[in-house]
Amino acid sequence: MQRIGVFVCWCGSNIAATVDVSAVAEAVKSEPGVVLATDYQYMCSEVGQAKIKDAIKEHGLTGVVICSCSPRMHEATFRKTAAAAGLNPYMVEIANIREQCSWIHKEKDEGTEKAIILAKAAIAKLNLNAPLTAGESPVTKRALVIGGGIAGIQTALDIADAGYEVDIVEKSPTIGGKMAQLDKTFPTLDCAACILTPKMVDAAQHEKIHLYTYSEVEKVSGFVGNFTVDIRKKARNVKEDLCTGCGVCMEKCPSKKAKSEFNMGLNTRSAVYVPFAQAVPNVPVIDHDACIHYKTGKCGLCEKSCPSNAIDFEQQDEIITREYGAIIAATGFNPIPMDDFDEYGYSQNPDVVTSLEFERLMNAAGPTKGVLLRPSDGKHPKTLVFVQCVGSRDTTECGKPYCSKICCMYTAKHAMLVREKYPDTEVYVFYIDVRTPGKNFDEFQRRAVEQYGVNYVKGMVGKVAEEDGVLHVQASDLISGTQMHIDADMVVLAAAIEPDKSARPLATMLTASMDTNDFFTEAHPKLRPVESPTAGVFLSGICQGPKDIPETVAQAGAAASKVIGLLAKDKLTCNPCVAGSDELLCNGCSACQNVCPYGAIEYVEKEINDHGVREMRRVAEVNEAVCQGCGACTVTCPSGAMDLKGFTNKQIMAEVDAICRN
Amino acid sequence: MMKECASRINHIIGIADSIINDSFYTVHLSDRDMEGERIRLESNIKFSYYPGCTLKTKAKDLDRYARESAAALGVELCELPEWQCCGAVYPMASDEIATKLSAVRALADAKAAGSELITLCSACHHVIKRVNGDMESNGDMRMKVNNYLKLDEDYAGETTVLHYLEMLRDRVGWDELKKKVVRPLKGRKIGAYYGCLLLRPAKEMQFDNPENPSIIEDFIAAIGATPVKYPYRNECCGGYVVVEDKEAPKKMSGKVLNSAAKHGAEAVVTACPLCKYNLEENSAGTGVSVWYFTELLAEALGLKEGGDAQ
Numbered sequence: 001m002q003r004i005g006v007f008v009c010w011c012g013s014n015i016a017a018t019v020d021v022s023a024v025a026e027a028v029k030s031e032p033g034v035v036l037a038t039d040y041q042y043m044c045s046e047v048g049q050a051k052i053k054d055a056i057k058e059h060g061l062t063g064v065v066i067c068s069c070s071p072r073m074h075e076a077t078f079r080k081t082a083a084a085a086g087l088n089p090y091m092v093e094i095a096n097i098r099e100q101c102s103w104i105h106k107e108k109d110e111g112t113e114k115a116i117i118l119a120k121a122a123i124a125k126l127n128l129n130a131p132l133t134a135g136e137s138p139v140t141k142r143a144l145v146i147g148g149g150i151a152g153i154q155t156a157l158d159i160a161d162a163g164y165e166v167d168i169v170e171k172s173p174t175i176g177g178k179m180a181q182l183d184k185t186f187p188t189l190d191c192a193a194c195i196l197t198p199k200m201v202d203a204a205q206h207e208k209i210h211l212y213t214y215s216e217v218e219k220v221s222g223f224v225g226n227f228t229v230d231i232r233k234k235a236r237n238v239k240e241d242l243c244t245g246c247g248v249c250m251e252k253c254p255s256k257k258a259k260s261e262f263n264m265g266l267n268t269r270s271a272v273y274v275p276f277a278q279a280v281p282n283v284p285v286i287d288h289d290a291c292i293h294y295k296t297g298k299c300g301l302c303e304k305s306c307p308s309n310a311i312d313f314e315q316q317d318e319i320i321t322r323e324y325g326a327i328i329a330a331t332g333f334n335p336i337p338m339d340d341f342d343e344y345g346y347s348q349n350p351d352v353v354t355s356l357e358f359e360r361l362m363n364a365a366g367p368t369k370g371v372l373l374r375p376s377d378g379k380h381p382k383t384l385v386f387v388q389c390v391g392s393r394d395t396t397e398c399g400k401p402y403c404s405k406i407c408c409m410y411t412a413k414h415a416m417l418v419r420e421k422y423p424d425t426e427v428y429v430f431y432i433d434v435r436t437p438g439k440n441f442d443e444f445q446r447r448a449v450e451q452y453g454v455n456y457v458k459g460m461v462g463k464v465a466e467e468d469g470v471l472h473v474q475a476s477d478l479i480s481g482t483q484m485h486i487d488a489d490m491v492v493l494a495a496a497i498e499p500d501k502s503a504r505p506l507a508t509m510l511t512a513s514m515d516t517n518d519f520f521t522e523a524h525p526k527l528r529p530v531e532s533p534t535a536g537v538f539l540s541g542i543c544q545g546p547k548d549i550p551e552t553v554a555q556a557g558a559a560a561s562k563v564i565g566l567l568a569k570d571k572l573t574c575n576p577c578v579a580g581s582d583e584l585l586c587n588g589c590s591a592c593q594n595v596c597p598y599g600a601i602e603y604v605e606k607e608i609n610d611h612g613v614r615e616m617r618r619v620a621e622v623n624e625a626v627c628q629g630c631g632a633c634t635v636t637c638p639s640g641a642m643d644l645k646g647f648t649n650k651q652i653m654a655e656v657d658a659i660c661r662n
Numbered sequence: 663m664m665k666e667c668a669s670r671i672n673h674i675i676g677i678a679d680s681i682i683n684d685s686f687y688t689v690h691l692s693d694r695d696m697e698g699e700r701i702r703l704e705s706n707i708k709f710s711y712y713p714g715c716t717l718k719t720k721a722k723d724l725d726r727y728a729r730e731s732a733a734a735l736g737v738e739l740c741e742l743p744e745w746q747c748c749g750a751v752y753p754m755a756s757d758e759i760a761t762k763l764s765a766v767r768a769l770a771d772a773k774a775a776g777s778e779l780i781t782l783c784s785a786c787h788h789v790i791k792r793v794n795g796d797m798e799s800n801g802d803m804r805m806k807v808n809n810y811l812k813l814d815e816d817y818a819g820e821t822t823v824l825h826y827l828e829m830l831r832d833r834v835g836w837d838e839l840k841k842k843v844v845r846p847l848k849g850r851k852i853g854a855y856y857g858c859l860l861l862r863p864a865k866e867m868q869f870d871n872p873e874n875p876s877i878i879e880d881f882i883a884a885i886g887a888t889p890v891k892y893p894y895r896n897e898c899c900g901g902y903v904v905v906e907d908k909e910a911p912k913k914m915s916g917k918v919l920n921s922a923a924k925h926g927a928e929a930v931v932t933a934c935p936l937c938k939y940n941l942e943e944n945s946a947g948t949g950v951s952v953w954y955f956t957e958l959l960a961e962a963l964g965l966k967e968g969g970d971a972q
Contacts, residue, residue: 342873345893397865465893467924472893 002033002127005061006119007052009043009068011098016041018102018111024067027116031123035059044074049081056085063091063126067119069098073524088131090576090646095122117659124658125651132576132645137625139225140325141567144169146217146506147330149177150196150549151541151556153203155328158560160208164567167322168203169212169231171502172261174279176200177332181262181356183363183370185549186413187444193278193365200280214285216502218319220327220509221599223628224536225572227324235315237286238272242310245282249302249311250274258290260367264357266375267367272302272311276365286311326563327510329520329532330540330556331503335495336391340398344387344493345464350375351471352464352491355386355407358414372422374490377469381489384418385473386411386429387461391496393432400496402517405546407494408435412445412454414492419452428455428486430475438548457484464491503543511597512537520544530559538562577646578627579634581620583608585641588618592633592642600626601633707833709824710772710779711739714786715747721783721935727960728782728826734963735834735842739780742771748786751902752793759806765793766807770817778822780829782956784934788859788867791823795866825860825869827877827933827955836884844964846886852958853890853927853950854878855918857937858898872896878931881955885962892925894918899940908943915944923948931955 008025010016025037036059040048043066055061064087066078071094079089097115105111143159145152148170156166168175179185180200182192203209212231219230238249253270260267262275271290274282292299293313303311335356338346346352351374353361364370374381388407391399408431415427429448434456436445448454459476466472473486499518507514512532513521520539523531530539540559541552566572581592583606593601600623608617620642622633633642634649643649717725732739746764753761768790772779781787796803798819808816824832830839854875861872870877875896879889897918900911919941922930929951932938941952960966 342871345874348874463893463897465921467893467921 002129003035003060003062004031004033004065004123004126005052005055005059005063006031006034006037006065006067006123007043007048007055008037008039008097008115008119009048009066010039010041011043011069011102012041015068015098015102015115018105018108019097019115020108020112021067021115023112024097024115024119028065028119028123031120033063033127034123035061043068044077049077052078052081053085056082056087061087063087063093063129065093065095065119065122065126067095067097067115067122070094070096070100088133090132091126091129093122093126093129095119120661121655121658124654128648128651128654129646134576135574135624136571137223137225137574139567139569139572140227140323141165142167142322142324143326143328143563143567144217144227144229144322144324145328145330145540147177147332147500147541147543148172148175148203148211148213149330149332149541150179150199151332151543151552152177152328152330153199154553154556155330155538155540155560155563156203156209157199157206158557159563159567160206162560162564162567163208164564165208165210167210167212167231167324169215169217171214171216172275173214173236173273173283173285174200174275174281175203175211175213176276176278176280178356179549180276180278181264181359181363183359183366184413184417186409187438187440189413189417197278197280200278204280211281212320213281215320217506217509222323223598223626225325225566225569226625227327227536229322229324229327231320231322233318233320234285235317236283237312237315238284239310239312239315240281240283242308243283243306244308244310245274245284246307247274247284248305248307249284252301252305254299254301255290255292258287263360263367264354266357266360286313326536326538326566328538328540328559328563329503329506329510329512329543331500331506331543333497333542333546334500336400336498338390338493338495341390341493343463344390344461344491345466345471346493349464349466349471349491351381351466351489352493354493354495355410355414356495358492359410362414362417372418379489380422382424383426383486383488384415384428384490384492385461385471385475385486385488386415386427386492386494388429388431388494389460389496390493392494394496400498400517402496402546403435404494404497405435406497406548408445409438409441409548411492411494412436412448415454416448416452419448419454426455427452428457428473428488430457430459430461432458432460438550459484461491464488497542497546499543510534510537530555530562536566574625575629577629577644578624579622579629579631579642579644580624581622581637582641582643583617583619584610585639586617586619587639587641588620589638590620591636591638592620595632595636596627597630597632598626598628600624600628707736708738708740708777709829710775710777711741712745712748712768712772712779712781712786712790713741714745714781714783715750716783716785716935721938721954724782724933724935724954724956727954727956727966730965731956731959731963734965735830735839737829737834740775740777742768742775742779745771748789749793750785750789752789759803759810762793762796762803762807763811765790766797766811766817769794769797769819769821769823770811770813770815772821773817774814778824778829778833780824780826782826782933784825784857784859784932785936787823787825787933791825792866794819794821794823825933827860827881828869830881830884831877836880839881839884840886843885843962845962845968847958847962847968848886850887851890851926851928852882852887853892853922853925853930854882854895855899855922855930855932855937855941855952856896857932857934858896858901859934861896878955882931882958885958887958887962890922890925890927892921892927894921895930899934899937901936901940904936904940904943911940912944915940916948919945919948919950919952923950929953931958 008021021039025039029037082092083089095118142165145156145168159166215233218232222228249272250270255271259265260269272286288294360366392404436442459478461475463474471488475484512534523533538559540556749761864872882889900914904911
């Protein structure tokens with residue numbers, strides 16, 4: 001018979017306001033095995049934990065039930081407490097009377113009744129608990145960063161500086177990401193290239209960092225500390241080891257009509273290309289869709305002109321398989337397409353551009369060499385209208401319900417830079433709200449208004465109509481309650497941002513969860529913001545939610561520190577709640593093997609002693625290091641041979657019985 | 663074997679001869695026998711038709727040329743018996759039932775006739791289409807309306823409501839229309855004027871992209887004229903405000919017509935009697951004439967002499 005102590009937490013008023021905690025303690029006193037039942041204001045506090053430890057020793061408890069918050073919150077805390085008092089940590093059961101009880105009930109009677117039932121179920125289960133011992137698994141001391149923007153670069157540098165090997169996988173031909181496309185950065189207005197390109201070079205030259213550019217993750221298996229990843233290294237058709245980056249191939253290439261991705265399609269590039277002059281690595285790739293050789297079998301000028309014989313038309317994609325201890329998702333973002341926002345006429349007027357396109361038009365390395373000229377006729381625009389929140393905070397099907405967070409600041413930056421460079425311009429900014437929290441951010445935006453005379457108008461633009469090269473902007477001024485008509489030369493749309501399209505399939509490969517907007521979900525929104533709920537998977541940058549550069553770099557560093565903490569360990573404690581098969585009951589049907597999502601079940605031929613009869617049988621065997629304890633096999637097994645330690649069929653039934661008894 | 667071949671040839675002739683859009687019909691006829699199919703294909707497409715009050719008074723041309731053109735296109739429009747005013751304006755109050763009743767009667771009659779309902783006036787289409795959507799998706803309203811009307815069978819949004827233009831696009835098809843044009847309006851530069859009621863709210867009307875529509879331009883191209891796209895084609899003409907204040911529609915309609923003129927349109931077409939009124943009243947000096955789209959349709963089909971309808 002167990003000797004069980006029940007501890008009911010108030011969680012301040014979180015639980016106590018809708019659950020009569022002392023009534024819960026009183027009600028479970030007579031449950032089988034219970035020798036002690038008590039309540040306390042904050043069970044997770046030092047005092048609360050001391051109460052548990054003291055009770056374990058004083059009453060010789062063999063098991064503990066904590067009625068508190070979700071086990072995802074504090075199960076680990078209370079297991080440690082029990083272990084410190086000499087109890088097996090798996091003799092702790094949590095009855096969740098907060099998230100699943102007090103928070104969702106309004107009536108105290110109902111809440112209390114339900115809390116009592118949940119406590120009784122936990123007690124019934126604990127009566128059948130057995131001490132479990134966790135095994136250990138080794139840690140591969142190498143990290144994989146997926147995405148080579150500022151988030152991925154920073155995470156990789158921080159991990160590498162701590163002495164661990166890091167690989168960066170980047171799907172485009174160069175690292176640098178969106179930040180490389182930016183002109184100036186708020187709030188200090190230092191040039192993005194000046195602060196980013198040295199970091200790109202650092203990453204490339206770091207002895208612990210290996211870059212896989214023009215590569216994508218294709219398959220992920222394994223678990224924390226022991227991931228195996230297939231990386232598809234797409235054929236560049238330029239040999240990286242031979243290419244010197246001289247650029248002759250790009251000069252000679254006769255196919256120069258492909259749209260430059262880096263310049264947002266505002267100008268063209270050759271078929272063999274590096275995205276921009278400071279690309280890392282400075283090795284071109286051949287765009288098969290644009291290359292004459294791949295279309296007609298002729299040309300080959302690049303091959304003939306290359307002084308190092310680096311062009312290789314026959315080069316094929318290569319699959320590289322590597323092992324990693326940790327994986328960091330840093331897949332970044334894109335502005336949403338403007339196709340559904342025809343009121344601004346983006347698809348009909350070349351002078352209606354997105355903010356990212358505007359960055360390129362303002363950039364010294366951009367298509368206009370940093371001179372602001374309108375795309376339609378190359379003239380200097382005199383009146384510019386900026387529209388914020390295009391698709392952000394938009395609950396219609398066209399846009400995104402969230403705030404993209406960066407647009408208020410970069411629009412203020414654009415407006416300020418235009419007025420600074422071209423004092424003859426008139427600049428309007430239409431906004432729903434101006435949101436500029438952050439160090440020196442609000443001061444920055446105010447400078448745009450007060451020093452640079454940017455016209456901020458609260459309201460939205462309803463229509464942009466082009467006539468004779470003039471963009472007639474029709475808008476509402478909500479403060480004066482009037483309609484506005486502005487004849488503009490350019491309109492700049494602050495398009496909402498969304499996670500990169502590669503994030504969703506990656507999340508599936510990593511079994512990492514995502515929210516409805518395809519942002520990766522963090523393990524805890526406040527306390528574990530850089531970890532995914534999937535052990536060993538970490539989050540860096542906008543793939544977790546909209547953020548600016550300072551925030552991205554901070555989060556990248558935080559993710560790195562978590563990875564370093566993991567890689568610093570030689571062994572990881574395994575989850576002892578794994579499946580196991582009763583060889584006597586197993587009929588060798590393979591049903592469990594077929595449903596196991598982790599490939600943890602093998603079948604072996606084994607001599608079985610069945611009540612004195614010795615015979616060879618085909619039986620299931622679980623690899624405990626690979627098993628994640630999901631329980632799919634236990635419910636599939638037709639003969640009841642498969643069971644999950646810590647959640648045995650008997651324990652689950654005891655819980656159900658306890659609930660039904662009431 | 664021979665018989666089967668013959669029947670197949672008949673079938674092909676049937677399609678070739680057919681005056682109606684095959685893409686629509688072949689889908690629906692896939693499991694009918696060949697002979698039956700042919701008979702069906704040679705007969706007209708039949709629709710219930712809701713003209714609305716204005717089409718019997720001020721906007722007779724909109725109605726008349728729509729009917730004549732339909733007949734020429736092999737489309738049979740059966741005017742609903744004893745139809746009533748659509749309600750004229752879609753009631754924005756969510757508990758408003760009374761002004762929706764007549765629209766529901768029209769919808770229920772079309773359901774009883776077993777055919778899709780064609781509308782023509784933009785305002786009627788707007789009201790009837792939206793009321794139909796309410797009857798389909800708003801359970802509370804459906805119950806109240808049915809309790810009040812006590813129809814033989816409860817109505818729950820079963821009727822498909824099509825604007826005449828949608829009928830041309832989705833049931834007849836632009837290609838079929840082109841084939842029927844005997845006097846293409848070659849060289850005529852025509853702007854489409856959509857107004858607001860056909861397009862918005864887009865989710866309910868499901869007519870076309872409200873910010874960048876193209877259905878009327880496609881129509882203009884099908885009758886052989888040159889469509890002129892101009893940015894204000896989906897802006898309001900001023901609507902009912904004209905009753906109170908003539909200045910507002912003057913400004914708004916003026917903007918529309920000036921924009922059309924600037925882009926080279928000699929005429930604009932509309933489906934709305936009120937739009938036509940406002941635009942025409944304010945067209946002086948713009949050089950742009952205003953027509954119902956059915957007038958140009960009839961002209962292209964050889965049913966009306968050009969330029970005499972205004």
